[in-house]
Amino acid sequence: MNREQLSKYKKNKRDIENLDGIIAKLQERLDAVPVVSGKVTKSSDDFPYIEEHVQVRVEEPKAATALKMRICEKEKRKDQLIRENEEVEKYIAAMPDGTAKDIFEMVFLDGMTQKGVGESVGYTQSMVSKVIKDILKHS
Missing domain, CATH: 1.10.287 (Helix Hairpins)
Structure with missing residues (x-):
């Protein structure tokens, strides 16, 4: 990822x-x-099979x-x-529960800014950025 x-x-x-x-x-x-009318050719239902023309209505x-x-x-x-x-x-979802998972959910799934996420979890924006960078580097 x-x-x-x-x-x-x-x-x-x-x-x-x-x-x-x-x-x-x-x-x-x-x-x-x-819807327009048209004609198609088909075989009769009974033997001997005779070609028949049938009118149909189609788009x-x-x-x-x-x-x-x-x-x-x-x-x-x-x-x-x-x-x-x-x-x-x-x-x-496969990430272990914890702050990193919360950060990923808020930033990527919820569309929050890194600054807003940092305020929610008690980190600075740069710490949130570092968590994201470190996880992505190791995956």
Whole structure:
């Protein structure tokens, strides 16, 4: 685990929320895609199997496909961000209980400043920075 991965946690959370909104809007647009009539060819249900033409109603193919592809891309990105955040959470959860774990939770998961964390645990900002640096150097 490195500082960059830990620091991305808060941004990833915001991005996940934004992606949820984007996916919802794309889904609304997909639901609003007009339905068109079309014909397909199928075999009859009984022997001898004769080719039949059946009329069907489907979403306008080009618009629906484009929207579905964008939704899929956004969902993949969201899944990637979720996995990254889960790694950070597992890393911090696996740390032994104590001040260092509390510092990591407050700085990286809760988004507090090092100065604010220092005030909470009775350290200076530089001591909080040193704890983080030492743990990351040894992991």
